[in-house]
Amino acid sequence: MKTSVETVEGKCLIKVEGRLDTLTAPELEQVVVQVINEGQDKIILDLSQAEYISSAGFRVFIVAQKKTKPTGGQVVLMGVNDEIKEIFDISGFTRLFTFSATLENSISQF
């Protein structure tokens, strides 16, 4: 898994490439927590290049969501592919997150 962080119009865009699983999720968690600790609470997770996400990845999303909520921020999941989206649906987590297809759309969610 590879991650990259950039700021787009005041929002933090974190790109995730590859597999987000038990082994790699701690890495993403570290990045996300650092961003949040730096005061950023508007986070866009670009998952268009993510191939696979296991519960460990979901856990990072939930942690991020929980940490940004109190200050009025949120996590937008961008470009989630159908297979992964189905996992959200099956597991019932869809309603916990905001999904968007494009960057413009994502930015407009805040």
Place this chain on the structure above:
Amino acid sequence: MAKVKKSKIFFKVFIGFFTVFLVTVVSIAFFTQYTLEEHLMSEYRSKGASVAKSISDSSVNLVLNSDPATIQSILNQYLEIKGVAYILVRDSSLKIIAHTFVPGVPSELESVELDQLQKGNLQSGKMFNLKLQEYGDLIEIISPMIIGKIGYVHVGMSLEPINTTIKETILKTLALIIGLFVISIGLLYMFIKQISKPIKLLTSYSNALSNHHFKQPLAMQWDIKQLTKRSKDEIGNLADSFVNLEDKLIQYIQDLETTTVCKEKMESDLKIAHDIQLNMLPNKSILPEGLPIDLEGTLIPAKEVGGDFYDFFVKDNLLCFSVGDVSGKGVPAALFMSASLTMMKATCLHIDSVSDVLTSVNNLLEQRNEHCLFVTVLFGILDMNSGKLTYCNAGHPPPLLFKKDGSFSKLPLTNGMAVGIESGFYYQSNTVTLDQDDTLLLFTDGITEAENVDKDLYGDDRVDALFKQIGVENDCKEINQIVVKDVQAFTAGANQSDDITVLSVRWKGSHVSLKDKVKVHFNNDLQELLKLQKVVEMFSEENNLDVKTTMNVNLILEELLTNTISYGYEDHDHHLIYVTFAIEQGKLLLQLEDDAMAFNPLDREEVDTERTLDDIGIGGLGIHFVKNLVKDISYERKDDKNVLNLGLELQGAQDEDIS
């Protein structure tokens, strides 16, 4: 006899003898003749002289009285004296007045006498030799009567009696000498026979010896021994030496035979040991068919038996393999090698960790190792499904890993010391994951330290150059041949200094038949999730599962394995978790089996996704996923093991395949 005659000794002695004899005979003959003749002649002369003197004395008066008749009768009387051939008397005018010749004085005598007369011999009364036809050789003695004043008496003495006597004497002497010669030859023959008989015996004895097998003494030896007792001379000594020679040769042959038998026995034992040792090495044919593995082991012992070994065998989906080299050479090394090999295999059958196998074998070997032998080992276990290789290097030359592109590198050392030296040593392992068609080359220092005739070592440079020749196009058998051929070309003509051992292993990727059903094991290590990913991908590919199902299966198994690995074990030991994939009647069945603490995921409280975010605990998410992704799930605790069975409906690719 004939043989003795033919004997050169006899011939030589005979010739010598004969020559001596001939010289002797001739000398004696001449000497006898000369002496006898001298003697007889002088006697004859004096006899003739006395006869002549006597006649002349008694005839003086008669001549003076001119009584020829009386003179004649006197002459006739004297004629009877032996040896007297004739007598004639002359008067002072040299006229014959009486003689004993019948009928008259031979004319030849007259001419002789005239001749002598002219010389003056007649007058001086000398004697001379003459020959008359009728009387043969004669000597005439002349006795003048009163200084020839009255006349002369001529007495002819015949030499025939002298000659006869001489002849007889010589003949008798010769007869005696010949007799002696014959007797001598006889004696000589006896003597030569006496000498040549033992020599002949010795000759045939030595001839017999040259064709003898020397297992027991020749029958002739008894005769030769008798000879040594009989003759206490040079012949006897010679015979004695011969007998000693034979006895010593028999002893020597016996010793030689005993040694040869011992040596043959030992060689035969070593040959059997050699066969047994080579039979300890595995043959590729023992491997089950269809493995994603190519491998080839080659061992060329330097002596009948040696301390190198290689081994490989399959346990579930694991290929266990090793190459080892015992310190020292020959029988001691071979015995230690067989102990090491056997122990490693036996230990490996019930322990899966390379570290634990080597640690255990090291402890066992060290306990009964008074001679402080040791063995360097490279021991590896390759998961043939995932290509994951775990290995320990116990003081062994590092194996090489050949990549598909022809590059190669040494497998990192694991800091292990040779096995058998220090008990209690813990052998660390290292893990690498092989790519498809990666090849491992294990070898012993019989390669790097091979010596040529100039005592140069094969060396690392040659090894590097050699390895550059090896590529993915060579199968393992060819790789071994290339290596061995190059080393043997280098050492051509020199004695092989050490065993040469090469083991090549190529992992051909996961071409294992993952069709329909496969059982894979995982260690209790989160890194095994990488292997899981590969296994799931391979299984999906093999069985045409769609992307979504593939991801779901990966997700389900990741969640369950993560739970078991992270929370299932209270100890830090090594454990295995078995996962079985099966496709039956349009359903994908997964079974997980582990020896972790009893845990039934169905007992977990459901994650209520209807709750708000704040209320959702972040534990239990994985189980929640699993429950939502599978169609059937059942749990049982069996033989202290958790057994979880899961069922998924298959659609998509499976259906398409069927249609």
